[in-house]
Amino acid sequence: MPRLRALAVDIDGTLTINRGIFTLDLEAINMLRELSSHGIHIILVTGNSLPVTAGLARYLGFDYSPHVAENGCMVFYRGSRIRTCTGDASTAARLVEEHLSDILYPSWQNPYRHCDYAFNLRSGVDPQAALEKVRNLLHREGLEGISIGYSGYAIHVKPSCVSKARGLLKALELVGVKTTETVAIGDSALDVELKHASAVLVAVGNADEELKQAAHIVAPGRSSESVKWLVKLLLEKNLELDGLLSQ
Numbered sequence: 163m164p165r166l167r168a169l170a171v172d173i174d175g176t177l178t179i180n181r182g183i184f185t186l187d188l189e190a191i192n193m194l195r196e197l198s199s200h201g202i203h204i205i206l207v208t209g210n211s212l213p214v215t216a217g218l219a220r221y222l223g224f225d226y227s228p229h230v231a232e233n234g235c236m237v238f239y240r241g242s243r244i245r246t247c248t249g250d251a252s253t254a255a256r257l258v259e260e261h262l263s264d265i266l267y268p269s270w271q272n273p274y275r276h277c278d279y280a281f282n283l284r285s286g287v288d289p290q291a292a293l294e295k296v297r298n299l300l301h302r303e304g305l306e307g308i309s310i311g312y313s314g315y316a317i318h319v320k321p322s323c324v325s326k327a328r329g330l331l332k333a334l335e336l337v338g339v340k341t342t343e344t345v346a347i348g349d350s351a352l353d354v355e356l357k358h359a360s361a362v363l364v365a366v367g368n369a370d371e372e373l374k375q376a377a378h379i380v381a382p383g384r385s386s387e388s389v390k391w392l393v394k395l396l397l398e399k400n401l402e403l404d405g406l407l408s409q
C-alpha cells in the first residue's frame with residue numbers, strides 16, 4: 163500500500179471535542195498541522211456551507227489544500243468555487259420550511275448554500291421521526307432526485323447526485339492525489355460515502371452505528387480524541403498505509 167498523501171476530516175462531531183457541540187479541539191488541530199508539515203493535504207469534508215468551510219480552513223492554516231463543503235456539492239480551492247454536480251434542492255428546502263416548521267428550522271447558513279440545505283431540530287424532536295416526516299412530505303409532493311440525511315447536527319436536504327465521496331474525489335483530483343493515498347475520518351451516517359473516495363475509512367469511537375459498520379477502523383475515544391489517535395498512529399507508521407487496516 164502507498165504512503166499517506168491526504169487526510170480527509172469531517173468537522174462537526176469529529177474535530178469537535180464531542181458530537182452535538184461546536185468547540186474545536188485545539189490539540190487535534192495542532193496535530194493535523196504537524197501532519198500537514200510533512201506535506202499531507204488536510205482536506206475538510208463537511209456539511210457546512212462553503213464560506214464557513216473556507217473561512218475555517220484559512221484560520222486553521224489548511225488553506226493550501228482544497229476543501230469540501232455542503233456534503234460534497236461544493237469544493238473550494240485557491241479562491242475558486244467548484245460545483246460537483248447539478249441538481250436543485252431549493253424547492254424541497256422551501257417545502258420543508260413551509261410545512262415542517264413545528265419540528266425543524268432552517269440553518270442560518272442556508273442563504274449561503276448552493277444545493278445542500280440544512281435544518282435544525284426543534285428541542286425534543288427525534289431525528290429519525292423528523293427524517294421520516296421529511297421523506298413523506300417530499301414523496302407526497304412528488305419531488306424526485308432528492309436525498310436526505312442526518313449529520314448528528316442537522317437534517318440535510320440535497321440533490322441525490324451530491325455526496326461527500328464526489329466532493330472528495332474532486333478535491334483529490336485538483337491536487338493529484340489518489341484515493342489509495344487517502345485516509346478519511348468522520349462521525350455520522352453521511353460520512354459512510356467517504357469509503358468510495360479513500361483507502362481507509364475511520365469512524366470516531368462515538369460514531370453513528372451505520373458508519374461504525376461501514377468503516378475499516380473504529381478508533382478509540384470520542385470525536386477529536388479519535389482524530390488524535392489516528393494522527394499519532396499515522397506519524398508512528400511514518401505515513402505508510404501498509405498495516406493500518408490491521409488496527
Ligand SMILES: O=C(O)COP(=O)(O)O
Pocket residue numbers: 172173174175207208209210280313314315316317350
Ligand atoms: O453541517 C452539518 O450538519 C455537520 O457538518 P459535518 O459534515 O462537518 O459533520
